[in-house]
Structure formats: C-alpha cells, structure tokens
Amino acid sequence: MKKKQKKVRNKRHKKDFEKISCGSATTFPKELVREDFFKCPIWFADEPAFVDALNKASDSYIKTAEKTLKPSIDKRNKKFGNKGDMGHVFHSTSLIGDPNFLELQNYIGATAYNLLNEMGFDMAGYQLFTTEMWVQEFAKKGGGHHTLHTHWNGHISGFYFLKADETTSMPMFEDPRPGNMMNLLPEKDKSKVTYASSQINYQVKPGRMIFFPSYMPHQYIVDMGYNPFRFIHWNCQAIPKSVLNISNGQPTKGDLNVIQKK
C-alpha cells in the first residue's frame, strides 16, 4: 500500500515539475519574433591624423605628472623595495583651453553633440560642454590600470589613444544594467558576444577614438609595461540653455536661474 502511494506521489511530482520547467516545453516549438530595446551604444573610429601632434603636445604634461608623483613613488620604493614606477598612472592637469588640443576639443564637442542627437535626444534646449579632458600614461614598469567606474554627471565620454599596441592595456566596458548583472547565468562561450555577455573589451591602437555614454561602466585592464600606453580621456555634459541664461542663441538679462531670495 505504502509503495503504491509513493509511486503515485513521484508520478505527481514529475508532472508538477514538468509543468513549471521550461526545459520540458516540447509542445510550443514556434519561432518567436525578437526585438531589442534599451540598447547601449559604443562608437569608434580611426583618426590617426592627430596622433603625432598630440603626442608631442602631451609630453610635457606627462613629464610634469611624473615629477609630481616622484616623491611618493620614491617614498614607497624606499620603504618597501624598489619597484620603479610600477602600478602608477600619470594623469595630466586639464587640457581644456590649451591651443594645442583645441582642434581635438572641438572635434569631440561636435561629435558628442551629433551622437546625442543620433541617440534621439532633443538637444535644442541644451548646450554641450567638454567638462574634462586630460592625458594619461601608464607606468613604464607595468601594473597601471583603472578599476571599474562611470563618469557621474556627464552624458558622453571618450578616449583617444596616442600610444598603444597589442601588448598594452585596453578598455573594458561592463553591462550598465545592475539588475541584469545580479541575475546573470554562466556563459556558454565567453569568446562570443551574446545576450549573456557582461564585458566587452576593445583592442586599441594609436589613432583609435572611442565615444560612449558616460553611464557606461569601464575599466582598464592591468598593463604589463612592455610598451608605453598613453591616451586622452574626456567627459562632455549637456547643460540646459535656460540655466545658462541663453534664449534664442542670445544671452538673456538677469540671473534667471539663481535661487530666488526672499
């Protein structure tokens, strides 16, 4: 009697399981129409024309950054053993307004505006600014890297590579959807770009330019120090013209957007 009951129970469990298991759905093998929404663009182009002049213009910035960091590197090496500049990234001060970078700055501004427009945003009431632009070079001894980050309070960010090759670091972008990241399943084949992919890396070379929305998390993988790795990084921000007191392309009178005082 007990054996019979157990058999019935097992049969029932199997039936229940099949009802909820998607893997057992054999009765609806129809092809479904797939549509993709909420896409995340990354744009790239090769613009090698700027490389030589901008490398030359960047040299003094990098030298200054190396000089600035030297005391702390020396201090570390004295305390823990000499590892040269290993692990460091030498960031310049702002390049905005430097006439040597003006052509690139204008190129970036115009392109970023077009890209936001292409994405479908109504830019009529906004003015786009390149709020940050700087050059950086990774350590000669290797170990240079950037951990995963986004650029807050920005709309379009980008890179222009001045020194890079197959041995150097490269940018890696990650899925900006936290909900998706929390529920990912293992990938079948990490070498393929699929809906299961959560990271995309870009092999880079001098002259390669990359634009992306500033919300896109990105990092730079550890550089091994075989060859120099240098690039310019920028962030652009769209500001409402009303905040800038601009109407019909002309400045308006008064501080319209200053917090009103009683």
Ligand SMILES: [Fe+2]
């Ligand atoms: Fe960044």
